[in-house]
Amino acid sequence: MLQINCPWCGKRDETEYCCGGESHITRPANPAEVSDAEWADYQFNRINPKGVHLERWCHTHGCRQWFNVARDTVTHEILAVYKMGEPAPQLDKGAQLSEDAKQHEPEPASNALSPSGEMPQLMREGQL
Amino acid sequence: MSQSSNRLPDGGRIDRTKPLAFTFNGKAYSGFQGDTLASALLANGVKVVGRSFKYHRPRAIVSAGMEEFNALVQLEPSAGAYKESSAGNGKEFGAFDEPNARATGVELYPGLNAKSQNCWPSVNVDAWGVVNKLSKFLPAGFYYKTFIWPNWHTWEDFVRRAAGLGTVPTKVDPSDYHKHNAHCDLLVVGGGPAGLAAALAAGNAGKRVILVDDQEEMGGSLLWEKQTINVAPATEWVAQTVDRQQQLENVQLLSRSHVFAYYDHNVLAALERVTDHLGPQDESHRFRSKNHKPRQRLWKIRAEKVVLATGAIERPLTFVNNDRPGIMLASAVRHYVNRYAVTPGKHAVVVTNNDSAYRTALDLADAGVEVVAVVDARANPQGALPEQVRARGIVIHAGKVVANVKGTKAVRAVQIAALSDDGKQLLAGRTTLNCDLVAMSGGWNPTVHLCSQSGGKLRYDDNTACFVPRLSVQNEQSVGACKGTFSLAAALREGFAAGDDAFEALSLLVEEQREEALYPLWQIPGQPASKQWLDFQYDVTVADVEMAARENFISVEHFKRYTGNGMSVDQGKTSNVSALAVLGEVTGRKIPEVGTTKFRPPYHPVSIGAIVGQSNGEYYHSRLEMPGHAWHVDNGAIFEDAGGWQRPSYYLRDGETPKQAITREVHAARNAAGLFEGSPLGKIEVRGKDAVEFLNRVYLNNMKTLKEGCVRYGLMLNENGVLIDDGVLAHLGENHYQVGTTSAGARRILLWMEEWLQCEWLDLDVRLTPVTTQWAVCTLTGPKAREVLRQLSCDIDLSAEAFPHMTVREGTLAGVPARIFRVSFTGELSYEINVPANYGLALWQALMDVGAEQGITAYGLEALEVLRTEKGYLHLGTDTDGTTCPADVGWGGPVAKKQTDFIGKRSLSRAHNVKSGRLEFVGLAAEGDEPMPMGAHLINAAQPDLPIETQGYVTSSYASPTLNKPVALGLLKNGQFRSGETVYAYDQGKVYTAKVVGPVFYDQQGERLNA
Helix, strand or coil, rough: CCCEEEEEEEEEEEECCEEEEEEECCCCCCCCHHHHHHHHHCCCCCCCCEEEEEEEEEECCCCCCCEEEEEEECCCCCCEECCCCCCCCCCCCCCCCCCHHCCCCCCCCCCCCCCCCCCCCCCCCCCC | CCCCCCCCCCCCCCCCEEEEEECCCCCEEEEECEEEEEHHHHHHHCCEEEEEECCCCCCEEECCCCCCCCCEEECCCCEEEEEEEECCCCEEEEEECEEECCCECCCCCEEEEEEEEECCCCCCCCCHHHHCCHHHCCCCCCCHHHHCCCCCHHHHHHHHCCCCCCCCCCCCCCCCCCEEEHHHHHHEEECHHHHHHHHHHHHHHCEEEECCCCCCCCCCHHHCCCCCCEEHHHHHHHHHHHHHHCCCCEEEEEECEEEEEHHHHHEEEEEEEEEHHCCCCCCHHHCEEEEEECEEEEEEEEEEEECCCCCEEECCCCCCCCCCCCCEEEHHHHHHHHHCCCCCCEEEEEEEECCCCCHHHHHHHHHHCCCEEEEECCCCCHHHHHHHHHHCCCCCEEEEEEEECCCCCCCCCCEEEEEECCCCCCCCCCCCEECCCEEEECCCCECHHHHHHCCCEEEEEEECCEEEECCCCCCCCCCCCHHHCCCHHHHHHHHHHHHHCCCHHCCCEECCCCCCCCCCCCCCCCCCCEEEECCCCCCHHHHHHHHHHHHHCCCHHHHHHHHHCCCCCCCCCHHHHHHHHHHHHHHHCHHHCCEEEECCCCCCCCCCHHHHCCCHHHHHCCEEEEHHHHHHHCCEEEEEEEECCEEEECCCCCCCCHHHHHHHHHHHHHHCCCEEEECCCCEEEEEECCCCHHHHEEEEECCCCCCCEEEEEEEEECCCCCCEEEEEEEEEECCCCEEEEECCCCHHHHHHHHHHHHCCCCCCCCCCCCCCEEEEEEEEECCCCHHHHHCECCCCCCCCCCCCCCCCEEEEEEEEEEEECCCCCCCCCCEEEEEEHHHHHHHHHHHHCHHHCCCCCCCCCCHHHHHHHHCCCCCCCCCCCCCCCCHCCCCHHHHHHHHCCCCHHHHHHCCHHHCCEEEEEEEEEECCCCCCCCCCCEEECCCCCCCCCCCEEEEEEEEEEECCEEEEEEEEEEEEHHCCEEEEECCCCCCEEEEEEEECCCCCCCCCCCC
């Protein structure tokens, strides 16, 4: 269970929150003028990275405030929490990852040791 | 009562002053306090305790721990427990029994009763044993191949009876289960030497420590391994350490508890068996006893750091008939001899591929058991332990393995043979060793389950032939045997270091015995593969692995599911590594190339009761009661759960049927006055200078033209253009509005609006306040509504001119501040009277009192549905679905007229939204007297030839008491252009005929509404 540091209330269990998916999606200023494809892109198309993901969460069972989270989708490590409207933090690739996360070196080529049979972890690149 | 035949005269950690009588398979036995069911059975010379899952082979106790795969028993099969209800007025008899209880984990208590599973008529004479004779026809996956004609269900009942484990209790479990959340700086899992050391070190440093161990006392292997610390038995160090820990307020010791899951961000779950060990007769299970305690407690622990000291589990050796009763893990034999003073046999053979099993030979010899020989697969064992065994005059057969085992229900002898130099075959020549006990060791598997669950990575260590942790992902650290550190001194060093005290370990003097490398021996070559067991519990043999490989199930996850290896209740604690090693041998791969299957929670089974905890029965989920609840209860209300609210469906009077009650309520509302409690209606106050701008973007209606004191019905869309809620918006004052939502939408719409404000329109000055439960709502409706209301003192002019339909007034009613809306969901003159929630009941009572003369009648949700359907009012979510757009319900006009953008507008011009053939809202006038069933599909044929294309479906349908005919609403393909057409509704073979009409059946001019 994730522990998320609400900017207003502090560290709370994941069960108090709802995840609202990818953040930094801007609604077209003039929806009437965009094409169906552009509108669909705004509405539906989302990234699904293996690595850092910028997403918005709401402290639904707390202060009911939305905020942004930078989360590693592999380790679930939360790398940053920042308020709505603030720009994404400049997470230098690797530099601000914890020691544990950095240790996620690629698996051997045979992928033999992975107990879960998961693919080698080459991806440390988020949408930063 | 038989006396213990295998009990040593002294020693062990049992309390000989407390003999305990117990029953197994109907026979009386005696053990001691401190025994497990397994040790007590062994002490009484009981061999066969169960039958195997598939072949019904006789099976006996193999281990002394949680990994036990044979000795699964039905515990307390006939016992129950009374639950006295909290009101004290009733008793409920429920099940206490537990299937698949490990005899090795069940502490003996007075009167314990257990029986074997999966056998009939008894464990010793099992009719199903005939299955073993057919075993060559029943390989892995046999039922996928065999029981396919005519279909599986023909065979299912037979197979289910033939194969299986315990019996699921059929009665309700009356026991009490609690949940507990805890936080700590350091969670130590496992109270063996390494775990004790880590907890002590961190405790001394002032850290908040929780130490969890599954046994009733701390110590782990030191409770049964003859080892010394500081020239004294290691148990003395354990006692001192526990004593020091107990003196520290910041250290919590949790015994009889096992951590079964490791989740993200260092949350671990543990199950504490609080009173299981006391048995069903104990007072702690009596609810009204002062000593009442829960049966089990589920712990959710979030730890800053986790130290895993979960130890290791010994591997069985794989050889022909290695499942015969009397063959045990070598460590388990030491466990029984040293901890329980029980000798499981009189003449023992130790079979091994490593040094650790030699301890068993020494301990058995010390206990006076004849050690016939040690059979070691290694050609030349010369470690310290083998030397000690040699010095005791015990024969060591080096370079030899077991070729076969004699005896069916008990071992009589083993035949041993020499392994060729390359290990690929057995040489000619057999030696028979008579014995009644075989202690086997195939090496050790570190218990890496939790490490793996945490996301940690493993590697295969060739020296010890096992998987060990390689990389931590969360803040956890493995110490001791679960890390592959099998030396006591090194384990203690690691433990203390993990608790940030590297120095205490230096003060301990631990006798070390150098152990030589083991010889990995995964099967006996050239011997019948179908008699060499890997997964004893699921009856998987080497032959099954070979077959899986032949059929190309060589991915370890496929292999697992095809053979079932590791899928039984022990989840392969002893079998997984051996099986994948054999799979590697068969497919010419090294073990790391085969890999392991995913380790998943739970490590050990958890009772459903513990997971449910107190969220059961009436506490299953929270209930909301309306302000007028007490009145409804007193006046015959039949309640239904509507979005968590307890709401009256109708009010039943003496002698009435529900239909009669609903009809009476409808008539009262139409002809006199009805009173309905609408308190759950969603209410959101909107303030701020951009309030109207925000509302104009949220509703599809133009809300900028809404005058103060007026209300307007509005619709909300999601960004996909689909209707998500409706209700009235009230303009209360300057920059002050109240959004009315459906009762179900109260919370959802608030959150949705907040998301738009906080995430998209940060520039808007708007504040939202949910006030749903601040107000009680009494909806007064009917032609005499005004007459009733006028009888209460009110400073609001109630005349139709001063207070017309679709307006709101604030004032005082019966001395209470009130906000009254003239809106209607019945089609009659209506007042939605809002008063502060605490006055709700009083206002309700007052209205009922003053309205008695006018015939005021309380009505429930059922009557409301009839009333609004007669009037053709849309019930959003009932008459709409997840595709319904404004134009589909006749709201295309307002959308086209509104110039500014609103949520969902852009989607309404997509091709899919503007094409013909959409499901549109219509009225349906059914022929005859019978209402069409709701959900019936609309079709175009009176005598349908199925399958037939659906034209939509009936959404609301009632017999109208007002119009004396059925009224219905529905969603119909192109419905708005089909007025006057005849359509048919199909439901379970029956066809109804209906005419497409406008949705309003009653008062189409709206005269009553505006009265």
